[in-house]
Amino acid sequence: MQILKEENKDKVVFKTDPSIIAPAAKNESNHFRNRMTAENVNVHYGDTHAIKDVSLTIRENEVLAIIGPSGCGKSTFLRCLNRINDIIWGCRVTGTIKLDNQDIYSDKLDVVELRARVGMVFQKPNPFPKSIYDNIAYGPRLHHLVNNRAETDEIVYSCLEKVGLLSEVEDRVHRSGTELSGGQQQRLCIARAIAVKPQVILMDEPCSALDPIATARIEDLIDDLRTQFSIVIVTHSMQQAARVSQRTVYLNLGKLIEMGDTVQIFTNPQHELTEDYITGRFG
Numbered sequence: 001m002q003i004l005k006e007e008n009k010d011k012v013v014f015k016t017d018p019s020i021i022a023p024a025a026k027n028e029s030n031h032f033r034n035r036m037t038a039e040n041v042n043v044h045y046g047d048t049h050a051i052k053d054v055s056l057t058i059r060e061n062e063v064l065a066i067i068g069p070s071g072c073g074k075s076t077f078l079r080c081l082n083r084i085n086d087i088i089w090g091c092r093v094t095g096t097i098k099l100d101n102q103d104i105y106s107d108k109l110d111v112v113e114l115r116a117r118v119g120m121v122f123q124k125p126n127p128f129p130k131s132i133y134d135n136i137a138y139g140p141r142l143h144h145l146v147n148n149r150a151e152t153d154e155i156v157y158s159c160l161e162k163v164g165l166l167s168e169v170e171d172r173v174h175r176s177g178t179e180l181s182g183g184q185q186q187r188l189c190i191a192r193a194i195a196v197k198p199q200v201i202l203m204d205e206p207c208s209a210l211d212p213i214a215t216a217r218i219e220d221l222i223d224d225l226r227t228q229f230s231i232v233i234v235t236h237s238m239q240q241a242a243r244v245s246q247r248t249v250y251l252n253l254g255k256l257i258e259m260g261d262t263v264q265i266f267t268n269p270q271h272e273l274t275e276d277y278i279t280g281r282f283g
């Protein structure tokens, strides 16, 4: 990323080349609704205090980027949002996380349903060893969103279309998903996530195993998808955070150091640690 540095009288101001910042980020309206809220979230793995008192909001129809050095807790925090941490032995989560004002850690909540409402896409594409068709149909069948073949077809083909895969795989939807290229597999995993009509999609470094062309396609897709979903993306690429997100969170050693509009974080960070990280002095 090109960082422009301007000497001010008493302060050094770092500026990201504004042309690479998500165009949508520049024209955000002030009207928004929170989809999820996290309050005073702490996560321990045994004696390791991985997340320290993190509070933040996730808005409707936004891409929220989580950045920070390796090991700062990005994946851990993301996994709190759909309770995937529940299945990690020794992991303890405290604090309050709400989805549409409903406490997702409440005993009354069905975790399987939660994970459909808050879907996840991982770093390494992980299609099921099933056909392309069945990868996408799996969730809707599990959650009884479809009653017959025609309805299943409708969901499968519309999801393939949304992720830009339909024209590429139309003639082989009954072949295995694992035969696709890495970028296609990742788009298949996104299609699988959106097939159950989630409200939020969590993405943990979704492009780090992909080449630049496949990465660009996923980034375009993320921008399209935010018209329907909220997206939280963990990325180690600051260029990617600047390109795809409207707001950015900077974590360091498990603490939320700064959260703000992506433009502000990358052009006018308020915290010295954020500035050090985005200018490459740290991390």
Ligand SMILES: Nc1ncnc2c1ncn2[C@@H]1O[C@H](COP(=O)(O)OP(=O)(O)O)[C@@H](O)[C@H]1O
Residues within 6 Å of the ligand: 045, 048, 050, 068, 069, 070, 071, 072, 073, 074, 075, 076, 077, 088
């Ligand atoms: N399953 C686990 N068991 C024990 N410690 C873990 C586990 N996962 C992560 N940690 C620790 O929690 C901290 C945050 O890790 P992580 O969330 O993976 O960071 P990031 O995604 O930012 O690289 C690190 O100190 C890491 O070693």
Ligand SMILES: [Mg+2]
Residues within 6 Å of the ligand: 074, 075, 076
């Ligand atoms: Mg991680």
